[in-house]
Amino acid sequence: MTNQPRSPTLTILPLPRGVVLLPGVTVPISLIDRPDVVSIVRSFARRPRVPKPVFIGCVPFKSPLLSDDGQQLIEDRTRPANELDNDHIVPPESASSSDLFRYGVLAKLSGMHSRHPSDITLVVDGLTRFKVDKVTKEKPFFEAAVTYLQEEAVDSDNAEMQDLFQQLKQISRSLILLLQASSFPLANNRSPLLSRRLQLYITRKEIEDAGVLADFLTSMVDATVEERLRVLSARTIKERITRVIEIFTRQLGDLHGNIKITAITTTMPPQGLDINNLSRKQRDALIRRSMSSSGSSSPFGNFPMGAGYSENGGDEEEPNELEELKKRLDDAKLTPEAQKVADRELKRLKKMNPVQAEYGVCRTYLETLSEIPWTTVTEDQLGVETLKRARKQLDDDHYGLEKIKKRLLEYLAVLRLKQGINADLEAQIRKVTEEAKAIKDTKDDDKESPGPESDVETTKIQILQGRRRVDKSPILLLVGPPGTGKTSLAKSVAVALGRKFHRISVGGVRDEAEIRGHRRTYVAAMPGLIVNGLKKVGVANPVFLLDEIDKVGSSNFHGDPSAAMLEVLDPEQNYTFNDHYVNIPIDLSKVLFIATANSLDTIPPPLLDRMETISLSGYTTVEKRHIANQHLIPKQIATNALSEGQVRFSDEVVDTIITAYTRESGVRNLEREIGSVCRYKAVEYADANDSSNVQSYDPNVSVSDLETILGIERFDEEIAEKKSVPGIVTGLVAYSTGGQGSILFIEVADMPGSGRVQLTGKLGDVLKESVEVALTWVKAHSFELGLTHDTNEDIMKDRSVHVHCPSGAIPKDGPSAGLAHTIALISLFSGKAVPPQIAMTGEVSLRGRVMPVGGIKEKLIGALRAGVKTVLLPNHNRKDVKDLPEEVKEGLEIVHVGHIWEAVKFVWPEGHWPGEQYGGIESRL
Numbered sequence: 001m002t003n004q005p006r007s008p009t010l011t012i013l014p015l016p017r018g019v020v021l022l023p024g025v026t027v028p029i030s031l032i033d034r035p036d037v038v039s040i041v042r043s044f045a046r047r048p049r050v051p052k053p054v055f056i057g058c059v060p061f062k063s064p065l066l067s068d069d070g071q072q073l074i075e076d077r078t079r080p081a082n083e084l085d086n087d088h089i090v091p092p093e094s095a096s097s098s099d100l101f102r103y104g105v106l107a108k109l110s111g112m113h114s115r116h117p118s119d120i121t122l123v124v125d126g127l128t129r130f131k132v133d134k135v136t137k138e139k140p141f142f143e144a145a146v147t148y149l150q151e152e153a154v155d156s157d158n159a160e161m162q163d164l165f166q167q168l169k170q171i172s173r174s175l176i177l178l179l180q181a182s183s184f185p186l187a188n189n190r191s192p193l194l195s196r197r198l199q200l201y202i203t204r205k206e207i208e209d210a211g212v213l214a215d216f217l218t219s220m221v222d223a224t225v226e227e228r229l230r231v232l233s234a235r236t237i238k239e240r241i242t243r244v245i246e247i248f249t250r251q252l253g254d255l256h257g258n259i260k261i262t263a264i265t266t267t268m269p270p271q272g273l274d275i276n277n278l279s280r281k282q283r284d285a286l287i288r289r290s291m292s293s294s295g296s297s298s299p300f301g302n303f304p305m306g307a308g309y310s311e312n313g314g315d316e317e318e319p320n321e322l323e324e325l326k327k328r329l330d331d332a333k334l335t336p337e338a339q340k341v342a343d344r345e346l347k348r349l350k351k352m353n354p355v356q357a358e359y360g361v362c363r364t365y366l367e368t369l370s371e372i373p374w375t376t377v378t379e380d381q382l383g384v385e386t387l388k389r390a391r392k393q394l395d396d397d398h399y400g401l402e403k404i405k406k407r408l409l410e411y412l413a414v415l416r417l418k419q420g421i422n423a424d425l426e427a428q429i430r431k432v433t434e435e436a437k438a439i440k441d442t443k444d445d446d447k448e449s450p451g452p453e454s455d456v457e458t459t460k461i462q463i464l465q466g467r468r469r470v471d472k473s474p475i476l477l478l479v480g481p482p483g484t485g486k487t488s489l490a491k492s493v494a495v496a497l498g499r500k501f502h503r504i505s506v507g508g509v510r511d512e513a514e515i516r517g518h519r520r521t522y523v524a525a526m527p528g529l530i531v532n533g534l535k536k537v538g539v540a541n542p543v544f545l546l547d548e549i550d551k552v553g554s555s556n557f558h559g560d561p562s563a564a565m566l567e568v569l570d571p572e573q574n575y576t577f578n579d580h581y582v583n584i585p586i587d588l589s590k591v592l593f594i595a596t597a598n599s600l601d602t603i604p605p606p607l608l609d610r611m612e613t614i615s616l617s618g619y620t621t622v623e624k625r626h627i628a629n630q631h632l633i634p635k636q637i638a639t640n641a642l643s644e645g646q647v648r649f650s651d652e653v654v655d656t657i658i659t660a661y662t663r664e665s666g667v668r669n670l671e672r673e674i675g676s677v678c679r680y681k682a683v684e685y686a687d688a689n690d691s692s693n694v695q696s697y698d699p700n701v702s703v704s705d706l707e708t709i710l711g712i713e714r715f716d717e718e719i720a721e722k723k724s725v726p727g728i729v730t731g732l733v734a735y736s737t738g739g740q741g742s743i744l745f746i747e748v749a750d751m752p753g754s755g756r757v758q759l760t761g762k763l764g765d766v767l768k769e770s771v772e773v774a775l776t777w778v779k780a781h782s783f784e785l786g787l788t789h790d791t792n793e794d795i796m797k798d799r800s801v802h803v804h805c806p807s808g809a810i811p812k813d814g815p816s817a818g819l820a821h822t823i824a825l826i827s828l829f830s831g832k833a834v835p836p837q838i839a840m841t842g843e844v845s846l847r848g849r850v851m852p853v854g855g856i857k858e859k860l861i862g863a864l865r866a867g868v869k870t871v872l873l874p875n876h877n878r879k880d881v882k883d884l885p886e887e888v889k890e891g892l893e894i895v896h897v898g899h900i901w902e903a904v905k906f907v908w909p910e911g912h913w914p915g916e917q918y919g920g921i922e923s924r925l
Contacts, residue, residue, distance in 0.1 A: 010057040010130070011040055012142035013107075014092045014100060020228035021058045021105045021126045022215040028113070028121040036093050037122060039140040057146060058124055059104035059132065061095070063226050068102045070233025072226070097135035097142070103233045106130055106148065126215075129232065154237055156207050164241045165207045171248045172202055172217050211237040214244045223247050322350060325363070328370040335374050338584045342369050365520065368527060368582065371535045377590060378499050378539045382416040390496040397492040398485055399626045404478065404614050408493055411474055411592075473541070473592040475569050477549070477608075479600055480616030483666015486596040487547060493594065494543035502533045507548030512559025515568065517581035527581040530568055530588070541590035549607075550597035562604050569593060569610045618665030620741075620861045621658050622885050628654050632671045640678040647681045648700045649674075656703050659865070660713035663735060673710060677701055680709045716807075721745075724833035731820035732841040732863055732871070733812070734855030741858030743839055743866045745806055746817060748824045753800025761805030764813025770843065771803050774821035777848055777900065778829065785904075786914050787829045795829060816853035818844035819872065822900055823907060832908055839863050840872035840903065848900040852876035857883055864891045872897055872906065 013029070014036070021027050031037050044054055065073055090099055107124035114120045129149040137143035155161060176198055198220070205213045218231045227247050234240035329342050345366055352359045390412055394405045478486040487503070494501035506529070509515065517528035527535075533544060546569075552562045567573050574588035595611060597603060619627065628649070637647055657677075662669045681699065688697040707713070721728070733744040757775060759768050775796075782788045782795040803821065805812055819842035827834050841859055843851035852874045863871055864887075873881070875898040881889070897903045904913065 009136055009143050010055075010106070010146045011043075012057045012059050012100070012104070012132070012135070012144050013037060013040060013124075014095045014142065015058050015060045016092055017061050018225055020060045020225060020232055021107060021124065022219055022228070022232060023105055023126045023128055024212055024215050025126045025219045026110070026123060027058075027107075027126070028123050031120045031122060033091070034093050036141045041122070043141070054109040055127075056107055056109060056124065057104050057130065057144070058107045058126070059100045059142075060225075060229065060232070061092075061099055062101040063229055065226050066229055066233075070103065070230045072230070097138060097144075100132070100135075100142075101229060101232075102132050103229075104130055104132060104146075105232070129235075149235055151211055152237060154208055154210055161210070161238060162207060164238065164245070165210045168210070168214065168217070168241050168245055168248075169202050169205070171245060171252065173199055175221070175248055175252055210241060214240045218244055218247065221247060221251055322346075325349075325366055325370065329366065332370045332372070333375045334369065335584075338369060338374060341584055342366060361520065361525075365581075368531075368535070369584075371538075372531065372582070372586065373534055373538050373540045374586075376539050377541045380415060380419065380498065382412070382419050386416060387412055393496040394492055397495075398489055399630060400619065400623045401485070401489065401616060404476075404489060404616070407474075407476065407612075407614060408496065412497070472571050472589050475571065475593045475595070475611050477595045477597060477611035477613045478616055479597050479613055481618050481665030482598060483664060483668040484616045484618060485666070486616060487545065490543065490545040490594040490596070493592070497543065497592070499592070500537040500539055500542040501545070502537050502542055503545040503547055504529050504533055505547045506561070506565075507551035508553065509561045510553035510556060512561050512564045513580065515561055515564040517579040519580045520583070525581055527579050530577070531579045531582060531586065534586070534591075540587065541592070543592045543594065546593060546595040548597070549595040550599055550602045562607055565607055566610065569595070569607065571610075618858075619667060620858055620885075621655065621865060622861055622887065624658050624667055624670060625651060625654050627667055628658070628670060628674060632667060632674050636671065636675045636678045640675065640682045642678060642682055642685070646685060646699050647678055649677075650701070653701050653703055653706065655865070656706055657710070660715055661706070661710050663715050677706075677709050721836040724836050726831050726833050727824055727828035728836075729820045729824040729827065729834050730836060730839040730868065731817045732839050732859035733816075734858040734862075741855060741860070741862030743863055743868060744812070744817070746820045746824045747804045747806070748821075748828045749802045749804075750799045750828055751802070752798060754798075755794070755796040756800040758800065758802045759804075760802070761808050762811050763805060764811065766815050767805075767813050767817060770815050770818040771821050773844060773846060774818055774825055775801070777822060777844065777846060778825045780846075781848075782829070784914055785826060785830065786912070787826075801825070801828075814853075815843040815851075816841045816855070818842060819850055819874075819897075819900070819903060823903060826904065832911060834907055835870075837867070837869040838872065838907060839866075839868045839870070842872070842874040842877075842897070844900060850874045850897050850899060850903065856880035860884060860888050860892060860894075864888050869893060870895060872903055874898070 015021060015027070016029065019027060029037065040056065062068070067073060090096075105126040106128050107126050110123045110125050112120060112122055128151070130146040131149060133145045133147055135142060135144045202213070202217075214237070215231070218228060223231075227243070230243050231240055231247075234243055326346060329339075329346070334342055345362055349359065349362045349366065352362065387409055391405070391409060394401075394408065398405075478489065480486055490503075491501055506515075509529075513528065515528050515530065517531060518525035526532075530544075534540070534542070546565075549565070552565065554560065554562065567577055568588065571589065574591075576585040577588045578585055600608060600613070629651075633647075633649055633654075634644070637644065657673050658670060661673050664670070681701065685694075685697050688694050701709075721730070727748040727750075729746045729748075731744045731746050732741065734741040757771070759771060763771075778785070778787075779795055782793070783791045787795050803824075805817075819840050822844055823834060823840065826832075841853055841856075843853055845851060856873065856877050857880065860871060860881075861884075870893040872895050875896045878896055881894055895906055897906065904911075
């Protein structure tokens with residue numbers, strides 16, 4: 001060993017407790033919590049000339065069961081137990097010289113490895129043994145005077161040595177073969193390939209390498225610390241081999257005593273028997289017979305034999321579960337096609353081993369089939385009181401919404417009539433069947449062959465069965481602004497029909513598989529939203545709410561979800577809806593689908609064509625007042641722990657909240673504001689109650705209190721003027737948010753100029769065009785209106801006009817202010833004021849005709865609230881007046897006009913116009 005250090009002292013590194021380094025073995029040593037190792041590395045780094053390679057002495061901890069020279073202490077077995085407990089308390093970095101074994105191994109520092117910045121290991125390779133003579137230094141690291149133990153030459157002619165060496169090789173190969181055959185892992189989890197390499201390595205070793213082989217084999221087996229220390233302290237090769245043989249003999253004895261694998265593995269099934277064709281019960285019985293013949297437990301230890309195995313007799317649990325699954329399938333009343341598939345899959349499941357991956361997939365599929373309501377339905381109790389009860393339910397839950405209520409009552413009426421017709425047909429079929437049975441019994445008694453009468457009866461039954469009325473539920477689409485009660489209306493429909501309700505949110509769905517399901521070939525496949533909904537409700541005729549259908553994703557690499565909805569929502573196709581996971585036709589024709597949307601623009605035309613659209617416009621102020629008094633206020637009073645009578649809202653207060661603090665189509669913000677008022681009153685009541693002065697609490701809410709509770713008014717309400725000024729006309733407007741309307745003042749002023757027209761008030765293009773049309777008509781008829789003295793005179797020759805609409809921050813657009821602009825221009829040029837209690841709306845054409853406009857309901861409610869008494873409407877809007885609330889009809893005088901001249905005559909009935917010979921008759925040729 002020419003590279004060994006010749007210094008009489010050697011740097012000593014205590015090994016971690018339980019680790020013994022032998023020559024020819026590599027060991028990693030962690031630097032975590034090892035300041036002594038760090039000090040050793042630094043000391044080598046500070047040296048001016050660091051030797052290559054770097055050597056260090058590795059010494060293990062001594063064992064209280066061994067003496068200093070490695071001899072086992074037999075005479076005093078009880079004393080070292082306490083010492084062993086005390087030794088465990090001493091960590092390696094705090095060890096003293098008395099804690100170290102007297103033998104060690106000279107090692108070479110081969111490198112440092114780091115898997116993580118905080119986890120650094122020092123790798124050492126064992127070279128040769130040494131004996132510690134004296135420890136010369138302990139801090140900050142150990143140094144000791146050592147004596148190197150040189151390997152003695154092996155006498156190859158020594159017969160005893162040859163026998164020991166051959167015995168070592170034979171017993172080591174036997175142990176490796178036994179471990180490999182019994183499927184037990186070797187130490188450190190070595191693979192079968194490594195086992196074969198070990199056998200080859202052992203075979204090639206000669207007797208000269210007996211010491212090296214003994215050290216190597218000791219590191220390969222699961223030896224105790226004491227056994228390794230004894231091998232380390234063995235000075236002669238003969239003694240070392242003897243101790244290694246003792247270790248291997250003990251290992252073989254332990255294995256032979258614990259496992260009997262050969263008897264199990266040799267018990268094979270009869271020749272020609274195909275195990276795959278055996279049932280689960282037969283396979284388990286075969287395994288049990290094999291185990292009983294070997295007189296052994298399972299070679300897999302505590303590993304489970306499968307979901308159906310038990311120690312008492314085997315197959316108690318799994319057959320019961322399979323029988324339960326079969327019973328659930330029978331109770332589900334599957335369709336013939338579904339029953340065929342279920343029987344096939346159940347047969348496959350019985351032959352499957354539960355540990356197979358396909359077992360769980362097949363079982364989950366069968367459980368899904370058993371949970372789908374194939375024929376289970378909610379029986380509709382349609383009696384004499386059905387329509388009355390449904391109408392009351394809808395009226396109690398929602399105010400207004402007459403169109404949707406009417407449509408649902410129509411569906412109920414048709415359903416009831418179909419049920420009556422089918423009941424009559426069933427009675428007729430029953431009667432014909434009994435007659436046919438009586439004729440057949442008579443023929444049998446007379447021993448006559450069946451005649452043509454039986455064929456006639458059969459034909460009658462078939463005809464009657466063909467007359468049965470099938471219930472195809474409508475597919476409704478409720479379109480309206482947010483907060484108008486579309487979702488809650490669907491729930492009320494389910495209650496009114498007495499059916500189960502399920503909501504499916506399809507907004508944001510981007511994957512077609514979410515609608516149709518995943519194919520079973522995919523990992524973690526599952527049914528789609530429709531089938532999952534049917535599983536949850538458990539009946540085949542529920543009410544399904546498809547919420548936010550206008551927000552379904554468009555075509556992408558995941559498919560087109562909106563196209564997948566075509567089959568779901570098509571009455572002619574959905575009775576054979578095919579989910580990719582179930583892969584069996586499912587009847588959806590009995591499901592009442594109600595879809596909701598905020599806009600029709602994003603719904604594909606083919607999908608929109610399959611649904612019956614019902615529009616829900618925003619609530620008017622009158623409707624909101626009713627909703628607040630009947631629903632929102634009682635709900636918020638209960639929510640905020642108040643009782644009836646502790647908060648009182650007057651109609652004036654509710655109207656103020658609606659008009660001054662909210663401007664929306666629905667009632668969500670209105671409910672929030674009412675909740676704010678209730679919480680404010682709850683605080684007042686709690687304070688009064690805590691101070692024992694409940695009498696001072698005032699439950700009434702006044703208009704003046706709203707500014708304190710809700711803050712300043714967010715929206716200003718226009719009020720009709722008291723005085724009239726030429727050029728000022730009151731128009732009508734419906735807000736784009738829907739549900740509310742108001743009045744809008746049209747202001748026109750003239751000044752000297754050259755005919756320029758200036759428009760302000762954030763007007764849209766359509767509104768600007770209506771001003772131009774109105775000005776053109778006034779200029780064309782200025783002589784007839786008495787505004788000029790000559791038919792060829794231009795009324796705008798020496799003047800300019802400025803048209804303004806107040807509330808300039810609010811965008812305004814639409815053609816409905818054409819009539820108001822025309823009357824305002826005539827008023828300005830003639831100097832005649834328009835009465836402030838008159839408001840008007842309507843589009844005008846160049847011929848002077850007044851065209852119909854929208855939003856009549858909202859506009860007239862807003863006009864009544866603003867103090868207007870008379871409203872001018874186009875003739876074609878007569879039909880819209882029928883839908884107005886009674887209080888609006890009674891509070892407003894509604895005048896219909898078809899031409900501008902009619903409006904002029906009504907506004908200024910006492911005025912004289914040169915063109916008043918106009919008779920209101922216009923040629924249509």
